[in-house]
Amino acid sequence: MKGRLILRNLKIDLWSSKFSHIYIEEEAYNYDLTKDILKRFRESDVINIKHYKDVFNRSHQSYSIQKKSPKLILAVKKDKFLYNGSNMCESFGRKNFYYTSTIMNCIYDCEYCYLQGMYTSSNIVIFVNIEDVFKEITQLLQEKSIYLCISYETDLLALDGITGYFKKWMEFAKANSNLELEVRTKSANISSIQKVDALSNVILAWTLSPQSIIESYELRTPSLKTRLKAIDTAIKRGWKVRLCFDPLIYVKNWDMKYTKMIDEVFSSINSELVYDIEIGLFRISKEFLKRFRKLKDNSEIFSYPYDCSKGICTYSPEHTKKLLELVYNNVRIYIDENRVYVKEW
Ligand code: SF4
Secondary structure, three states: OHHHHHHHHHHHHOOOOOOOEEEEEHHHHHOHHHHHHHHHOOOOEEEEEOOHHHHHOOOOOOHHHHHHOOOEEEEOOOOOOEEEOOOOOOOOOOOOEEEEOOEEOOOOEEOOOOHHHHOOOOOEEEEOOHHHHHHHHHHHHOOOOEEEEOOOOOOOOOOHHHHOHHHHHHHHHHHOOOEEEEEEEOOOOHHHHHOOOOOOOEEEEEEOOOHHHHHHHEEOOOOHHHHHHHHHHHHHOOOEEEEEEEEEOOOOOHHHHHHHHHHHHHHHOOHHHOOEEEEEEOOEEHHHHHHHHHHOOOOHHHHOOOEEEOOEEEOOHHHHHHHHHHHHHHHHOOOOHHHEEEEOO
16 A cells, blocks of 8 residues: 555656647747757647637636646746735735746646636646746845745646756745745655755745545645655755645544644654744635636535635634634644744635
8 A cells, every 4th residue: 555655646746747739839939948848748749829828818618627638838928927925825924925927727636726716727838938037026126125936826846847947946046135935835846856955045835734635635736745755855955844734624524634634744844943834724715716616516615605705705703713723723732833824814
């Protein structure tokens, strides 16, 4: 059983989809990354396009069917790259909180993923002109320090085998000490991390859930054990590591499952060396929830009767209190309160 689990996780982490079709904007051919990707996926059918939105934003697409066999779209982004951090996300007390998007969509298939509400397609768009992102950030850094999340609309590390963007971001962070980066992931792609020395202005943030929730709702993602092994390696190599117990999901025996998971987490990694912790409930905008209920009418997560207030839907105040208190109190056994952030509404 153990061997089978290891093989399953290896398969997930060495994931290298044979994207059967690659759509390429004419201008994207001028970039080295496009050439590298084409060398790597020699078997794929290449389709020339004028603009990625012609394919990505088409109407009558099925996000869930495309998810079974996503295609790749290589494009050159022209408009702005930096966005203000949403109030749905924890800012960790940082003032100038931004996020950026060099990749749209993800190889994983979490049932609760908000990207399915943002996009009509689950094909993966890679913007090959990352140097233009760096230019825009450099300009802003001349005015102020920035806290920037670079893995919000994708899982950057999970796709790093294709893009190599992690190393580029780290080189950029190393050259800009007034830039602080958060790289959020569920992957166990430790090989990309091991190629780079730890940086004091970069936080690697792992999302963790009980194994039964991973199996039910975080399809194609590495197991809890595999994520913990990756985290342990990253910490030992000197990286700042953030643990995100977010989104907490209200399931049968949730209290037992979350308690057991937190014990497992801190028996695998040294709590003293964890940079900080984030705790947050499942939450979703009212508009997205309405859309998801139509798209996924058999989803247990979206069928739940959430309380909605000011356009945001989440658990009832009573369940919110119970979930947050249980996880917070369990985390506090291992971590002092200054390092625990609870995202509340
Ligand atoms: S890992 Fe994040 S971005 Fe990827 S499918 Fe899951 S929730 Fe969405």
